[in-house]
Amino acid sequence: MALIDTINPLLTTGWAKGDAGWSLKDYEARGGYAQLKRILASKMSQDEVIAEVKKSALRGRGGAGFPAGLKWSFMPKAAPEKYVVCNTDEGEPGTFKDRDLLRYDPHSTIEGMIIAAYAVGAKRGYNYIHGEIFDIYQRFEEALDQARAAGYLGDRILGSDFSFDLFAHHGWGAYICGEETGLLESIEGKKGQPRYKPPFPANFGLYGKPTTINNTETFAAIPFIMSMGGEAYLNLGKPNNGGTKLFSVSGHVNRPGNYEVPMGTPFAKLLEMAGGMRGGRKLKAVIPGGSSAPVLPADVMMECTMDYDSIAKAGSMLGSGAVIVMDETVCMVKALERLSYFYFEESCGQCTPCREGSGWLYRVVHRIEHGEGRPEDLDLLNRVTDNMMGKTICALADAAAFPVRSFIKHFRSEFEYHIEHKKCLVDPEVQRVGSGFFKAGAA
């Protein structure tokens, strides 16, 4: 299991027993489904539920940070057919929180989805689970069976007038299916390609019906918000950045893993929780929000607190909360080459700037890394990213562009060195050792 060290654990309360604590009875023993029961028994109105979520300032945990309560309130009241969809297509490199949520505590997500369905008036829901975590998909199916058997899902839930059923759907590993409308297309059996918006899913979603789609972590937070109240949840974090958040810390730290901390926790604290830098080496750079977020150099990052506003102010994004830590052994050109390859391979191919531009970026970065860079390449890369950003249906073009721009911006000298000397500023031997797979001097 992942290494866990939390302050004010909320989402991760159920993780304590590892794989032994995920089932329905464990969840109920932790107070699970009590909020659903309360809502149904007290006949709480839909507006009251939404108001509570709004009060919590819960912002979408998938990356965009859109206020969840506001999103729910966009759902047309009168529509006869509506859907709730959970996005567990966790494909962003560096992100591995949702799979642990579903692995150790799938019922919090299920309960959150049921409450969401109640609030927006949906009768049917889907959880779209990334194709490369098939065991998690199987666990979620088991959890659904348990919830159905216990009457939390199905017709007239717990004897109320409310009916809702939930299904798991697994993808096949395409990054683009994590884009919400690409995901909806994929559930519909089509090629996963984002739709032009507007209309947004709240008006034209799954099968063209109004749909609320949120990230797994967003849904998982709902029972806790309903339990402690929106206000108390908000107060866990800081204004406009309510609650706690899971951070997937990876890279050159001693204890990579998922850490739940209140919004606004200093990055230094998070780094400390993750065991500090591996081998006591110096921090070089951090990608604070998943591979598409702009990289930040060490000194900037050490001043940041972990919340949407602070990271945005520093010039990056909190994103999905995937914190990729890089130490001084990292060649930034090589790191960028790997990232650019990912976006080149994962562009869906729909929009011209992304389809053509992501390959262009990768090829140029690849050339630089392999000693074939030209002095004009850095300006070229900036120009190509400029031509890609904001010109496509979804944000993948931006996601491909941000790393390139930020790596060049903050580590330009390293790129220039590469171009001029046809080799790395960071000694390859140092890189090898830093990777953690090789010992110094070993062949």
Added chain:
Amino acid sequence: MLEIEIDGKTLQVEDGSTVIEAAHKLGTYIPHFCYHKKLSIAANCRMCLVQVEKAPKPMPACATLVTNGMKVFTHSDQAVKAQKAVMEFLLINHPLDCPICDQGGECQLQDLAVGYGESDSKYEEEKRVVPDKDLGPLVSTDMTRCINCTRCIRFTAEIAGFMELGQSFRGEHAEVMPFIGKTVDTELSGNIIDLCPVGALTSKPFRFSARTWELSRRKSVSPHDGLGSNLIVQTKNDRVMRVLPLENEDINECWLTDKERFSYQGLNSTERLTRPMVKQGGAWKEVDWNVALDYASHALRDVAKTHGSAAIGGLLSPHATLEELYLAQKLLRGLGSENIDFRLRQSDFSVDGKRKGTPWLGMKIADISRLDRVLVVGSFLRKDHPLIAQRLRQSAKRGAEISILHGADDDLLIKLAARAIVAPSQLPAVLAQVVKAVCAIKGVAADTAVAGVTVSAEAQAIARSLASGSNTGILLGNFAQQHPQAATLQALAGQLAVALGGKFGFLGEAANSVGGYVAKAVPRAGGLNAAAMLKEPRQAYVVLGAELELDCADGAQALATLTKAAAVVVLSPFKSQAMLDYAAVLLPVSPFSETSGTFVNTEGRVQSFYAAAKPLGETRPAWKVLRVLGNLLGVAGFEFNSSEDVRAEALGGTPDFVSGLDNGLDGVALNLGASANGFERLADVPLHFADPLVRRAAALQQTRDAAAPAALMNAAMLAKLGLAAGDRTRVGAGGTATAVLTAQLDAGLPDSVVRVAAAHTDTVALGAMCSVLTVEKV
């Protein structure tokens, strides 16, 4: 209404309009590739990015809805920068092989690169290569040129009705392809060539044969089905090289069927008749025109003198021009014969003399799209009238309910509200059931003749659908017109339309299905109709533009009768072995591309056209040949100097639509009786066999639609006969005539029905299109 300002010009547009629509209304061009007015919005090419006031990013004009007070800038720095950026991206992986690309000179990418691109690119990396695909005999691919606009994909899914193309793989690896191992087989496939904004999809028959700027272009009209699609015929050195659609929203919109687009290959066929020929002592001899015309006129005069005028018959093709049909009937009548007909595949002529006017569509073609309930009776709709099927497909998507009563359940790729699939002999009875059921729902009295029928569940379902509409249309297809009880079907359709307060009409089979009546190419009292002329042999025949063994209701009978006739004068652009057998003189006349003329389409619209090319060899326009024959035979009133003179006389002026259109009947008794014992033949006329021109179009003859006729039956029939799909069977039509055909499964056929296509040499021997067949394993 919303107000929008584009580059400083303001305009009012409807709610729901997009920025690109508004711009086009203003005459402001916004560059685009994926956008097409007839297809859904994809917004993927990003070429149409424009600046919208208050929007942080450039917006795609094709997908951005106009809001009130919106201000759009198509030439601002932001817009121009975006357009240049997209153009550079489009070109980095494009091969830029314009000098060897068929699209060169008419390429949207080329044009827009000049208009909106930079003069060079900074791209110096390797370019992508995409494997080509086999889409069949009509569409050629160079997929490396593809810019993934997905127009072709959306066309097959949305217009043709079945998604035969898709985009596989992601990102730069994305490829447009058909299903693995499949080709694009829709009867509308050629349109993807027009839609492709680059040279990825080009015309296989036309490929590498000319540069577009070498071609002269002429407007023309399709000589095939009754729609009268508008064409652009392109020629080089007086040879037709290519046919493209001429947009006409009221008729073919911006589409063409493959038949209309590729049939031009037949114009250049080696079977073209290029010199007059006469048969002397059993041997054919090429002769000069004056010899041939003398020979023909003497032959006709001799027969008239010896056997009387009634011994001459005229069998005219419904694909002939109005002028040709008019002159042919005038010539025959001048000789004293009333035996004139152009309705070659018709078998029931009992409404002759009882018609109130010229039978027609009963509405404008564009009105079809406005019907909310439609019943199609007796039609292989998708193949016989692909573009009308397309209109109904779009209507069905908008909520119109389409039903069909027919002998086969071919997939129309239209969502049907109800259907009744019955043996051909049952069509009148089931239509009568629909009439009875509709009358019951509407609370109006039904004709006593239909009172006795028992309404089946299928007929009831059709009736319920029809009765729930407010703008109903009943469309009688080719099969209904060829049916032995066509008169009853027409009368019942009329009753149905009255009960529903709707319209009814005929889907014109041929280019001049209406024009033939207007040209008076039908017998008056005392004359013989097409079927009677062949059943009661004449001494002499004038045949215009038809291959009677393939174009008649009973090809075998036509062949037998003509072979015995003393003199058969054939005016035809083509020669065939059959013609050489039965004709006495062959006069080479122009196909539609080499003559001026007029087609009156199924809605009664008069569409004239000029010759697109000079006549081939010694071919002459048929109207000129008929005029000279008239003179030689001393018939009065043949002093025409131009085809326009002929048209003026035929139409009494130059109307846009002909007058006297009326589907009403006087005093037709219903004949609901059905007495078919044994296996009924259901004969379709496959679209690429339907007329002499298309039969000679090489590429079309390689398509799946041109597969050789088979004996199609449902599973129960195959089992009953001890047949398996693929078995060779001997199909007989009584007497000694048989055809050996392959048995095939067609699950949509009713019991006791064997479907055997007509208009093909393999099945000519079986005779009448409606008959009883025997089937046995070989």
